[in-house]
Amino acid sequence: MIEILDSGYHITIQDRGRTGFSKYGVPLSGSMDYISSNNANSIIGNSIDEPVFEITMMGGKFLFTEEVDICISGAVFEVKLNNNSIDNNTIIRAQKGDILNFGKALKGFRIYLAISGGFDSELILKSSSYYENITSSTVVKKGDTFDLFRNKTIPSSYINYPELIFENIIEVSRGPEFNLINGNDSELLQEQFFTVSSNNRMGYFFENGLSSNNFSIITTPVIPGTIQLTPSGKMIALMKDGQVTGGYPRILQMNYNSISILSQKKQGDNIRFKLINLS
Amino acid sequence: MGKYKINFFHYSQNSILVNWPQSISIEISTDINTFCKALYNDGNIIEYKKGYCSLLIQFNSENISYDYFRVYLINIYKNLKKINIVKPLVWEVPVCYDNSFSFDMKEYSKKISLTKNEIIQLHSSKTYYLHMYGFLPGFMYLGGLDSKLQISRKNIPSRRVLKGSVAVGGSQTGIYPSNSPGGWYVIGNTPINLFNASNLNQPVAIPDSNYVKFTPVSIEEYELIKDEVKKSEYKFIKREFND
Numbered sequence: 001m002i003e004i005l006d007s008g009y010h011i012t013i014q015d016r017g018r019t020g021f022s023k024y025g026v027p028l029s030g031s032m033d034y035i036s037s038n039n040a041n042s043i044i045g046n047s048i049d050e051p052v053f054e055i056t057m058m059g060g061k062f063l064f065t066e067e068v069d070i071c072i073s074g075a076v077f078e079v080k081l082n083n084n085s086i087d088n089n090t091i092i093r094a095q096k097g098d099i100l101n102f103g104k105a106l107k108g109f110r111i112y113l114a115i116s117g118g119f120d121s122e123l124i125l126k127s128s129s130y131y132e133n134i135t136s137s138t139v140v141k142k143g144d145t146f147d148l149f150r151n152k153t154i155p156s157s158y159i160n161y162p163e164l165i166f167e168n169i170i171e172v173s174r175g176p177e178f179n180l181i182n183g184n185d186s187e188l189l190q191e192q193f194f195t196v197s198s199n200n201r202m203g204y205f206f207e208n209g210l211s212s213n214n215f216s217i218i219t220t221p222v223i224p225g226t227i228q229l230t231p232s233g234k235m236i237a238l239m240k241d242g243q244v245t246g247g248y249p250r251i252l253q254m255n256y257n258s259i260s261i262l263s264q265k266k267q268g269d270n271i272r273f274k275l276i277n278l279s
Numbered sequence: 280m281g282k283y284k285i286n287f288f289h290y291s292q293n294s295i296l297v298n299w300p301q302s303i304s305i306e307i308s309t310d311i312n313t314f315c316k317a318l319y320n321d322g323n324i325i326e327y328k329k330g331y332c333s334l335l336i337q338f339n340s341e342n343i344s345y346d347y348f349r350v351y352l353i354n355i356y357k358n359l360k361k362i363n364i365v366k367p368l369v370w371e372v373p374v375c376y377d378n379s380f381s382f383d384m385k386e387y388s389k390k391i392s393l394t395k396n397e398i399i400q401l402h403s404s405k406t407y408y409l410h411m412y413g414f415l416p417g418f419m420y421l422g423g424l425d426s427k428l429q430i431s432r433k434n435i436p437s438r439r440v441l442k443g444s445v446a447v448g449g450s451q452t453g454i455y456p457s458n459s460p461g462g463w464y465v466i467g468n469t470p471i472n473l474f475n476a477s478n479l480n481q482p483v484a485i486p487d488s489n490y491v492k493f494t495p496v497s498i499e500e501y502e503l504i505k506d507e508v509k510k511s512e513y514k515f516i517k518r519e520f521n522d
Binding site for chain 1: 329333339
């Protein structure tokens with residue numbers, strides 16, 4: 001069993017999300033940085049479908065009441081197993097009674113903890129990903145306990161270059177309303193750095209933007225990775241818990257890797273967009 | 280043969296956006312539905328999401344290329360036959376417009392220059408077409424609000440709108456399926472549940488492409504229905520839609 005001794009700043013359980021329910025208004029959810037959650041699962045020998053803990057910004061203390069292999073991947077945190085620092089992207093054996101303690105994020109913003117064989121978590125609409133009004137919990141709380149499954153799943157051979165998430169180039173393709181923006185803004189978009197302001201699992205906002213506008217479109221579907229342009233000229237990058245419909249022009253679309261890269265950015269970090277063609 | 284000129288857009292690595300003429304109408308929504316029915320059992324489709332006049336389809340990009348998939352969709356639309364879609368139903372949704380729920384009625388009434396009774400009468404006499412779900416799990420996009428009831432959204436959204444709130448904003452009316460921030464004017468509340476996450480096959484109470492009609496109820500009736508809902512004894516009143 002795993003017991004939560006300290007719930008940190010923001011810890012949730014995530015997997016690959018709720019595919020198939022957007023038609024009922026249900027967001028996809030799932031790991032913000034799928035590169036790292038997949039790496040954590042794959043390194044430990046789990047399937048990439050196995051739920052993991054997503055630990056954001058700082059904090060979190062996990063007690064292991066039995067021996068089990070674990071792997072952490074993603075942001076670089078101050079993290080100790082008892083009194084020993086441990087590294088990302090390696091298999092680590094937690095012994096009975098060991099305490100895994102997360103400090104601050106030193107580089108990046110989100111780290112994933114995978115447990116060999118998986119752990120018990122509530123499955124709602126085919127996913128364990130926490131989401132308000134879907135799962136009974138929205139965050140992991142002090143005192144929560146999770147039974148270990150010790151599943152023998154078929155491991156995924158997926159392992160991605162773990163340093164990719166620390167890039168600051170966000171690859172984007174043109175969104176359906178890209179052509180609404182003028183030439184000057186289109187250049188700005190590709191040349192300027194944009195500074196992350198507030199952000200959460202629903203979306204990332206930026207301090208600087210493009211010119212203000214009065215574009216309006218009829219409510220349309222959107223997906224994680226869609227970047228919308230608001231009337232003020234500021235952009236919203238929709239992330240994994242983002243709404244499934246939106247009424248702002250969709251000017252850009254991030255690819256999977258870019259969503260992971262942006263997920264590792266925090267307030268004050270700078271990114272640049274690089275326009276790519278999809279085909 | 281589909282009725283409209285539709286176009287395609289390569290939206291993401293594994294999704295394609297299909298655009299119908301950009302306007303809101305039951306005819307366009309019906310055409311999108313017919314198209315979706317024709318797609319239904321294809322193994323290359325991961326999921327699709329309807330808009331008022333567009334459809335975003337995620338496809339299995341490991342098995343099929345964008346260009347191939349686009350041609351495949353064009354052919355489906357070309358050969359689209361009029362299929363017998365199940366006759367839509369009108370689902371009655373009980374709404375209590377009592378002052379204890381209609382938090383924004385006073386301001387709304389003043390802004391659109393109608394009395395509370397006129398608002399209730401107009402709001403509950405129409406049938407609204409359920410185009411699609413979005414915004415929140417179980418939130419219905421309903422078309423057909425009387426032009427006299429239309430109002431621009433609040434400048435500053437309310438931080439917390441209560442679950443079940445029946446509200447008006449822009450040219451739309453809707454129900455908040457859960458507590459949420461929101462920018463619409465709240466004029467009533469329904470005791471029924473619109474979304475049930477434990478129902479895997481049909482988490483929403485009312486299937487899209489049906490009609491919704493609001494039935495005014497007193498606060499006593501509201502409490503009775505709420506009690507039935509709690510005991511899972513509540514049965515929707517529904518009838519066939521006749522134009």
